[in-house]
Amino acid sequence: MTALALPLPVRSAWRRWRPGAAAWTTLGVFLLFAVLVPRFASSGNLVNVLRVAAILCVAACGQAIVLVLGGIEFSFGSSAALASVVGVLAVPWLGPAGGLAAGGAVVIAIGALNGALIAGFGLPPFVVTLGMLMAAAGAAASLVGGQPIDAPPSAAFAWPAAGSVATIPVPILLGAAAVTVLHALLSRSRLGRLWYLAGANPVAARLSGIAVGRVTFLGYLVAGAFCAVTAVVLTSRVGSGQPNLAPNLPFESIAACAIGGIPLAGGEGRAHQVVCGVLVIAMMNNAVVLLNFPIAAQQLVMAVVIIGAVLLQNAGSLPVMLRRALTRRPNA
Amino acid sequence: MAASLEADRIAKAFGATLALRGASLHLQPGRVHALLGENGAGKSTLVKIIVGALAPDAGALRMAGRPVVFRSVREAMAAGIVPIHQHLSLFPHLSVLENLSAFALGCTRRAAASSALLPRAEAAARLETVGLHLDLDQPVAALSLGQRQLLEIARSVGRECRVLVLDEPTAALNHSEAARLFEVVRRLCAAGTAVLFISHRLDEIDAVADDVTVLRDGRAVIAGTPRSHLSREALVRAMLGTAVAAATRHLPEPGAPVLVAAGLRPGPGDAPADCVVRAGEVVGLAGLVGSGALELAAALAGARPAAGQLHVAGRRLPPGDRQQAVALGVGYVPGDRHAEGLFPVLSALQNASACSTRGLAPAGVLSPAREAARMLPWLRRMKLHPFLPAMKARTFSGGNQQKLLMARNLAIDGLRVLVVLEPTRGVDIAARETIHDAIADIARQGVAVVLATSDLDEAMALAHRVLVVRHGRIAAEILRGAARTNLLDALAGQAAA
Numbered sequence: 001m002t003a004l005a006l007p008l009p010v011r012s013a014w015r016r017w018r019p020g021a022a023a024w025t026t027l028g029v030f031l032l033f034a035v036l037v038p039r040f041a042s043s044g045n046l047v048n049v050l051r052v053a054a055i056l057c058v059a060a061c062g063q064a065i066v067l068v069l070g071g072i073e074f075s076f077g078s079s080a081a082l083a084s085v086v087g088v089l090a091v092p093w094l095g096p097a098g099g100l101a102a103g104g105a106v107v108i109a110i111g112a113l114n115g116a117l118i119a120g121f122g123l124p125p126f127v128v129t130l131g132m133l134m135a136a137a138g139a140a141a142s143l144v145g146g147q148p149i150d151a152p153p154s155a156a157f158a159w160p161a162a163g164s165v166a167t168i169p170v171p172i173l174l175g176a177a178a179v180t181v182l183h184a185l186l187s188r189s190r191l192g193r194l195w196y197l198a199g200a201n202p203v204a205a206r207l208s209g210i211a212v213g214r215v216t217f218l219g220y221l222v223a224g225a226f227c228a229v230t231a232v233v234l235t236s237r238v239g240s241g242q243p244n245l246a247p248n249l250p251f252e253s254i255a256a257c258a259i260g261g262i263p264l265a266g267g268e269g270r271a272h273q274v275v276c277g278v279l280v281i282a283m284m285n286n287a288v289v290l291l292n293f294p295i296a297a298q299q300l301v302m303a304v305v306i307i308g309a310v311l312l313q314n315a316g317s318l319p320v321m322l323r324r325a326l327t328r329r330p331n332a
Numbered sequence: 333m334a335a336s337l338e339a340d341r342i343a344k345a346f347g348a349t350l351a352l353r354g355a356s357l358h359l360q361p362g363r364v365h366a367l368l369g370e371n372g373a374g375k376s377t378l379v380k381i382i383v384g385a386l387a388p389d390a391g392a393l394r395m396a397g398r399p400v401v402f403r404s405v406r407e408a409m410a411a412g413i414v415p416i417h418q419h420l421s422l423f424p425h426l427s428v429l430e431n432l433s434a435f436a437l438g439c440t441r442r443a444a445a446s447s448a449l450l451p452r453a454e455a456a457a458r459l460e461t462v463g464l465h466l467d468l469d470q471p472v473a474a475l476s477l478g479q480r481q482l483l484e485i486a487r488s489v490g491r492e493c494r495v496l497v498l499d500e501p502t503a504a505l506n507h508s509e510a511a512r513l514f515e516v517v518r519r520l521c522a523a524g525t526a527v528l529f530i531s532h533r534l535d536e537i538d539a540v541a542d543d544v545t546v547l548r549d550g551r552a553v554i555a556g557t558p559r560s561h562l563s564r565e566a567l568v569r570a571m572l573g574t575a576v577a578a579a580t581r582h583l584p585e586p587g588a589p590v591l592v593a594a595g596l597r598p599g600p601g602d603a604p605a606d607c608v609v610r611a612g613e614v615v616g617l618a619g620l621v622g623s624g625a626l627e628l629a630a631a632l633a634g635a636r637p638a639a640g641q642l643h644v645a646g647r648r649l650p651p652g653d654r655q656q657a658v659a660l661g662v663g664y665v666p667g668d669r670h671a672e673g674l675f676p677v678l679s680a681l682q683n684a685s686a687c688s689t690r691g692l693a694p695a696g697v698l699s700p701a702r703e704a705a706r707m708l709p710w711l712r713r714m715k716l717h718p719f720l721p722a723m724k725a726r727t728f729s730g731g732n733q734q735k736l737l738m739a740r741n742l743a744i745d746g747l748r749v750l751v752v753l754e755p756t757r758g759v760d761i762a763a764r765e766t767i768h769d770a771i772a773d774i775a776r777q778g779v780a781v782v783l784a785t786s787d788l789d790e791a792m793a794l795a796h797r798v799l800v801v802r803h804g805r806i807a808a809e810i811l812r813g814a815a816r817t818n819l820l821d822a823l824a825g826q827a828a829a
Binding site for chain 1: 635655657659666671672673675676677682686689693696697700740
């Protein structure tokens with residue numbers, strides 16, 4: 001059937017409301033947990049939520065860039081794992097800070113490789129980044145024979161995860177910095193605008209004189225740089241090289257963007273949406289732990305939240321959604 | 333005789349906007365009923381209600397005198413209302429035969445594929461009804477737009493069809509294909525089908541319509557009057573609400589050569605084309621669908637790889653290099669605005685500035701204030717309506733989307749050449765005037781303009797000279813002021829020219 005075309009006033013009202021939708025959802029989830037979940041609203045717990053959220057947030061900022069480009073990035077998880085292994089192995093030569101930097105460089109290099117394959121050869125991002133997810137996992141496991149290796153204990157190695165500046169934990173500072181950089185890139189830089197244009201319609205972008213290949217490559221490279229920061233913090237937190245460090249990172253970062261209302265079709269997405277999505281995920285994870293839910297239940301709750309959030313954003317509101325479901329046959 | 337379909341005092345509101353305020357439409361069996369109106373007059377809303385895609389707020393639908401309610405397009409189709417849309421609904425990766433069988437497949441409950449395909453003889457017979465001769469196993473993606481439109485009609489008229497709804501069916505057709513379509517329409521009419529025909533082209537209304545309804549502001553200002561009782565001026569006046577003067581635009585004297593093509597071959601089968609476009613000159617490129625006129629125009633803009641040489645103001649432009657082309661000041665308005673032009677989810681303003689990001693962000697830092705200051709005048713000049721630059725491009729009407737593409741190219745720094753393909757396809761009369769004004773204006777400012785169009789009136793009204801392309805070669809040149817028939821003959825290849 002033809003797409004249901006809404007008239008202008010309805011659409012513009014809807015558009016004005018939608019940026020708020022992510023924020024309202026986040027506030028609603030917060031209030032719900034504050035009332036229902038014991039100890040959730042304590043300041044110590046909230047700082048902990050923020051600390052966990054911040055680590056995911058940095059990677060989700062990178063994911064948002066890729067989604068704006070109309071792509072998708074699955075390789076984040078195992079590239080972070082490879083970074084932790086490489087970082088720990090490099091400590092004897094480069095020192096703790098140098099080791100972490102080498103780990104970060106690995107993630108950036110994987111982003112660049114993804115970008116080169118996608119932009120240079122026109123391969124589908126889904127396949128390229130999925131392949132890279134497997135390749136990096138394989139490399140990480142074979143470097144250390146499948147077993148985690150401990151980093152020599154040092155203050156410098158632990159600082160990115162456990163340190164603080166002016167009493168603010170470093171991960172939270174990094175999360176805030178990532179959001180600021182993402183916002184500046186997306187709304188105030190030429191490169192960010194070119195990402196939107198290339199993501200919204202790559203053919204039109206090429207015909208408008210835009211170097212779509214270079215713009216796409218830079219997108220994956222910058223996304224890799226965001227993920228590199230997350231990888232460094234995670235490595236520092238576990239203090240070891242883990243070949244299975246963050247298997248859920250790509251999926252949680254995509255889920256965060258989706259909950260924030262960023263469509264996977266490309267051309268759309270803003271920094272505040274990432275923040276909202278990440279906070280919702282972090283609060284959910286925290287609440288199910290406080291409530292002593294089993295792991296299986298945690299995953300179920302997460303699934304309901306992700307699909308529910310996207311359903312709501314697509315349908316506008318529950319009544320519209322139900323009416324449509326009830327009055328139309330699926331293939332009408 | 334009972335009407336095939338009566339839509340009686342239909343009202344439909346979207347939020348605070350009244351799209352239809354009691355519009356009626358009565359389709360008689362065996363007659364072609366034209367539905368006219370500017371973009372936003374309520375045409376598409378009324379059509380959507382008739383084909384079951386929207387439910388009316390008030391009013392009634394009756395078929396052969398009996399009230400009907402359609403809850404979906406499927407139900408309307410089951411009742412014999414067959415819609416043919418402006419945007420094709422074929423499956424590009426499937427074969428001609430599979431596409432022809434698609435409705436049969438949708439209606440059968442059996443999963444076995446063998447029963448789902450039409451017999452080849454029947455499929456060929458259906459193609460014959462629209463005068464198409466195609467390999468049944470060819471994928472639809474390999475067909476031209478014109479062939480696809482005819483295939484879509486062939487697919488639909490094979491069904492039990494009481495009301496055929498043609499929404500701008502000729503937008504992608506050339507003259508012979510359109511003539512063939514009108515034949516099919518008349519044949520169906522003779523068999524008792526009622527046809528609802530929506531078009532912006534008055535020529536076509538003259539050619540096929542028996543009755544006319546004109547919508548304005550959600551009401552029928554002319555309701556089912558026989559075409560023979562109405563003059564063209566009366567139709568236009570009814571659509572616009574005021575009389576419009578047919579503008580003959582002043583064009584400047586051409587200056588020095590700006591765009592020079594030598595031996596340009598857009599495709600392997602094309603003859604090498606040589607042409608020179610001078611400053612302030614508007615050169616029309618006309619040709620039937622598949623003639624290669626649009627491809628040649630795209631190659632001239634650097635939008636398509638081609639063999640041969642291109643020079644812009646004395647500097648070489650490698651064919652197919654749009655980055656270099658924009659840097660040299662070559663604008664390009666593509667023919668397919670949805671696939672190649674529009675950024676649907678981005679704002680009108682962002683659509684307008686797409687070619688100018690370098691100038692707007694000298695050090696890579698984009699200033700929204702500078703962007704608005706530079707781009708808003710262009711949107712104002714193109715009379716964007718509604719004037720909401722922050723609104724997404726996909727929410728604008730087709731005419732206003734086309735204005736966005738024009739604004740984007742007019743805003744290019746140091747514009748020297750503007751190549752425009754089908755600038756007014758599917759666009760209402762007011763937007764067409766605005767776009768024609770903009771093209772004439774930019775020529776007066778010394779820009780060399782290439783105008784590739786299948787609209788002969790447009791070519792004759794705007795171009796200093798029209799190059800006629802036939803079978804991939806420039807076959808004739810018709811100067812401004814020549815009789816329209818000369819151009820028609822040249823297009824059809826009848827005159828020695």
